[in-house]
Amino acid sequence: MVRTIVRKKVATGVNGQYIAHHACDQLSPRLRAGRSRRSPRRLRAPSLRTAPSPGQFTVDLPGGGDVIHYPAVLPHADVYSVKxxxxxxxxxxxxxxxAWTMLVSLSTGKPLALLDATELTVERTAATTALTADLLLPPGARTAAVIGYGRIGRAHARYLRHLRPGLTIRAFSPKGVDEADDGVQAAANLEDAVTVQTW
Structure with missing residues (x-):
């Protein structure tokens, strides 16, 4: 994915590329097409196991708010990244x-790309959660609940439906579910979303 992002030219700066929000929208259908389903063994690929990640840290801002940092080194791609x-x-x-991600070359020390990572964060969050749910749900599970049906909630439902096409998703949001996607049932309240009738 790093190499794909770096090579996608949207706007070229002096030393690197700026990849805008709409370009991430163009990349997301690739994630939605079915490449997201990986076995746990593949998720533990050597390139991921050897990527040093010192862990996230948070910087508090005056007057409230904060900035979370997610640094990582990707030796196989010759890249340092920070989100x-x-x-x-x-x-x-x-x-x-x-959310913003910058990639820096480990060879030259120069920035390779600045990525508007908002949409990719939504897709990554939903895909990893759906993979986890797929591993934990019983094979015969027929219903799952998604609590919160904004942009991220809808992405969760979409990935779950991809991994389990026969699964019925019940969605509840305190703000209401204006329009449910295919295979998603809007629940009137939290209890309806998480309660399964057994008769």
Whole structure:
């Protein structure tokens, strides 16, 4: 994925590339087409096992809010990466939450790409959760619940439906489910979403 992102030219800067939000939208259908399903053994590939990741850390901001940092080294790609995700409260409305990833060459020390990672974060979060659910759900499971049906919730339901085509998804959101996707049933309340009738 790193090599694909780096080679996707959207806007070229002096030393690297800026990959905008809409370019990530163009990449996401590849994730949705079925390549997300990997066996646990493949998820533990040597390239992932040997990627040093010192762990995330958070920097608190004056007046509230914070920025979470996710650094990692990808030796197989000759790349250092860092993702930053600012959380900026706004007293007048919803908080501002964004995600940015920068890739830096381990050979030259120069930036290779600046990526608007908001949509990729949604896809990654939903895909990994769905893979986990697929491993934990009984083989004959027929129903699953998704609590919260915003952008991330819808992505969770989409991946679950891909992995388990016969699965019925019950979705509940405190703000209401305006329009449910195929195979998704809107639940009127939390109890309806998580309660399974056995008769």
């Amino acid at each position: 930053v995700s600012p959380y900026l409260p706004d007293p007048a409305g919803p908080a501002v939450v964004t």
